[in-house]
Amino acid sequence: MADLSRAMVTLSCALGDRLGLFAAMADGAARSADDIAGRAGADPRYVREWARTLAAGGYLEMEPSGEAFRLPPAYAALLADPGSPFYVGGIARLVPPLAAMVGPVADCFRTGAGLTPGDYPPEMYEATWRMSAKWLRAMLLDQWLPLVPGLDExxxxxxxxxxxxxxxxxxxxxxxxxxxxxxxxxxxxHELNVERARREAADFGVADRVTFTRVAEFADGLSGHHELIMAFDSLHLAADPADVLRRVAGALTPTGVFLLLETQCSTDPRENVGDVAAFLYGTSTLYSVPLSTPGPVVAGMLGLPQPVLTGMCADAGLTAPQRIAAPTPFNVLYQMRRAS
Known part of the structure; x- marks a missing residue:
């Protein structure tokens, strides 16, 4: 029952983020369902049932009347403000589109086939855009780049x-x-990502110096020599991660660096346990494994721990992955260079 309850709370959090219900309660005041609905442009009866779900789950405080609800400040920082460094509300929005893939993935279980990025609902990518933009804006320029001496220059x-x-x-x-x-x-x-990326570049006013291309395989289009190559929370989706690393090694300048964000995990599956690991393995089952099947190496989301990466990098002509940051409980940021 605890797990079933969490599932319903997660779906309710996804609705709250998508509809702006948490944002309507961000000031911490006790509000009726009618008030919340009016602020968010929603139907009061639906809002009342939603609020009672999250009050039962401990996310909202319910007034003694049972008709007014309050979002505590600590929860507001997590759920109501996408600009907050603590915001995690968008993660819940990954769950509904992943749940919608249970049928297609069940067919993959039976056949051993895989899926393509276009098989997944657009809502899943929209959720990842929302989440990744937050931590990229917070970390990429001012935290990660300075960890690599000379890269800014x-x-x-x-x-x-x-x-x-x-x-x-x-x-x-x-x-x-x-x-x-x-x-x-x-x-x-995925063409949907490429289209979104082109809009992002235009919005930033940098379309004249940024090119986005749809490719068939993970590292297609990687030609010439680069001072910086990046892959964030994605190498485990490649059908052949070892081949990607070989191509990266061939595309770096002598001073170039490969920044890789990957899942923080152990080579021993007995150590990959608990809530975070269960979430990651479940996401991997529904998304990572289908996208990298039938490749020669189906890593899965927890399939590239540091020792495995070290072996792949040695074979690829890259230095051993050096851990330079652990920005979230889920991830580790590594840097690699061409081996001398």
Missing amino acids: RLSAGARVAHLACGSGTALALLARRFPASRFVGVDR
Whole structure:
């Protein structure tokens, strides 16, 4: 019952984020369902049932009348303000589109086949855009780049940068705005992501120096030599991660760096337990494994721990992955270079 309850609370959180219900309660005042509905442009009867769900789950405080509800400040920072550094509300919005894929993934269980990015609902990508934009804006320029000595200076002078599985394009748009002398290319297997990335570049006013291309395979389109190549929370989706690393090694300058964000996990599955691991394994079952099947290496979301990456990098001609940050409980940021 606890797990079933959490499932319903998660779906309610997804609704609250999507409809702006949490934002309507962000000031911490006790509000009736009618008041919340009026602020969010929703129907009061639906809002009342939603609020009672989250009050029963401990997310909202219910007034003694049972008719007014309050979002505590700590929860508001997590759920109501996408600009907050603590905001995690968008994560819940991954669950409904993943749940919608249970049928197609069940067929994959029976056949051993895989799926393509276009098989998944657009709402899933919209949720990832929303979440990734937050941490990229907070971390990429001012926290991650300074961890690589000299990188800021080389990008300021003018260099080539590539982003594999570029998603919404936010990372390259941020970099292009900061480093106008450099040139940037993003590749992605999903046309929806490429279209979104092009809009992002236009919105940032950097479309003249950023190019986005749809590719068939993860590292297609990676040509020439780059001062910076990035892959954030995506290498495990490649059908052949080892081949991607070989291609990255061949596309780096002698001073170039590969920034890789991957799942924080152990080589021993007995150590990958608990709520975070269950969430990641479940997401991997419904998304990561289908997208990388029938590749020669179906890593899954927890299939590239540091020791495994170290072996792949050695074979690919890259230095061992150096851990330079752990930005979330889910991830580790590594840097690699061409092996001498």
